[in-house]
Amino acid sequence: MHSLLDDLPVRPDGLIMASDASAVGRRYRVHRLHHAGVLTRIWPGVYAVTETPEPSGPRGDAARYLRRVRAAAHQMPGRVFTSYSAAALLGLPIVGRWPREVYVLAGGLNGSRRGDVRYVGHRLDAPEACVDGIRVTGPAYTVIQVARSATLAAGLVAADAALRHPPYAERPPLLTPEALSGEHERLLPYRGQTRATAVLRRATPFADGALESISRLVIEELGFAAPELQHRFWLPGLGEYVWVDFYWPELDIAMEADGHGKYLDAGSGPRAAQRVVREKRREDEIRAQVEKFGRWDWDDAWRKYPLERKLERAGVPRTRPRRRLIVP
Incomplete structure (x- = not known):
């Protein structure tokens, strides 16, 4: 301090x-x-x-918004936070900029805005949760509130994060697909339901991170065949099962979205070196078992064309019409 x-x-x-x-x-x-x-x-x-230097990038933006929501909660005790504000408190990510406004439930049907506070109208009661003494709408309601107003990319990243439960998960998910679809049905009809439906139709428990969520959207946008998610391989050299992010079984093509966090989190020194060596051994063993293997990162996915070229070179077919899904 x-x-x-x-x-x-x-x-x-x-x-x-x-x-x-x-x-x-x-x-x-x-x-x-x-x-x-x-x-x-x-x-x-x-x-x-005052933080010097101020955190930059998406993590810094998310941290600033979360702190802003917590500050607002001190001045509005008892209020129920929802939408982006509840998502931040629940630890759900988005892509793109977090808003300046904080979102709380209004007292009834009519929403309003006063300064930097948006009062969200609601027809039905909202399930509640509590985060560090702050009242928030439940995960399913929160995801729907984000999905009905955010971009498809931001809504999908939040929904996938809430549902996240890949085959190797050691803890239960924040939300199940059944609970999310059930809440959607309960709230119908509601403003923004078409936009929310587009998110819910694509949301999955098997995306292990925002990059995988965005990558699925880019793959769909470019018209490539939909992959199987989290396909399991046995690696005899390492004596363990591993899961590959994207797999096209008909063509035996395996590909991974690499956000580099696994290397950065390892720090420097012997531990980082061991992590890199192990990842190289893992990749070599996977390559030996499949017809084609490839990787991409955040820059490839955001720019789209580099990812498109990697999918083409790997031989992933186009089975869907191209259409724009990711809008800045």
Whole structure:
């Protein structure tokens, strides 16, 4: 904790409430630290230590939005957060920018907006959950709220993350497909249901990360045949089963979406080197068992053409019409 904050009341989540500071006679000190750049105002009346350098990229954007939602929750105790705000609190990712607004349930049918707060109208009661003392709509309701207003890509990434339960999973999913489809049916009819249906029709428990979700959309957009997800191979050299992200059994083509996180998380030094060597052995054994093997990364998927070329070179057929699915 920053030494300049020693005499300030800091909440367990690292946020400082102006009202808490006033209660102990430190409100002026909060204002001074804010003007000096030591504190950043996250929400009216809520501050946090200024981060230098500020986190960048998608993770930084997600962390800032989550902190903003938590700050808003301090000022709106008892409110039920929903849509993007509930997704952030539940740990669900999206792709693209997180919004500036926070989303809470309105008192009835009519929604509204006041400043940076969106009050989401609702016809039926919403199931609730609780995250660190903050009331949120349940996972299924939350995913549908995101899916009905977000881009197809953002909605699918959130839905896949909530459903995530690949064959090798060691913990239960946040949400089951049956619960998600059941909530969708319960809420019908609702505004944005066509957009949400497009997400639910594609959502799967077998996407192990956002890159795999986006890759499926690109494969579909480019008209390539749909792959089997998480196909299992026995690797005798390693003495274990492994799962390949994408597999076309009719052509014996295996491909993987590699976000590089497995290498970055390993850090540096011997552990990282061992991870790279093991991954190389894994790939060599898979290559020996299939007709074609390939990889792609985030840049390939976002730019689309590099992924298209890799799929073409591997021999994946086009069985569907091309259509634009990923819109910035």
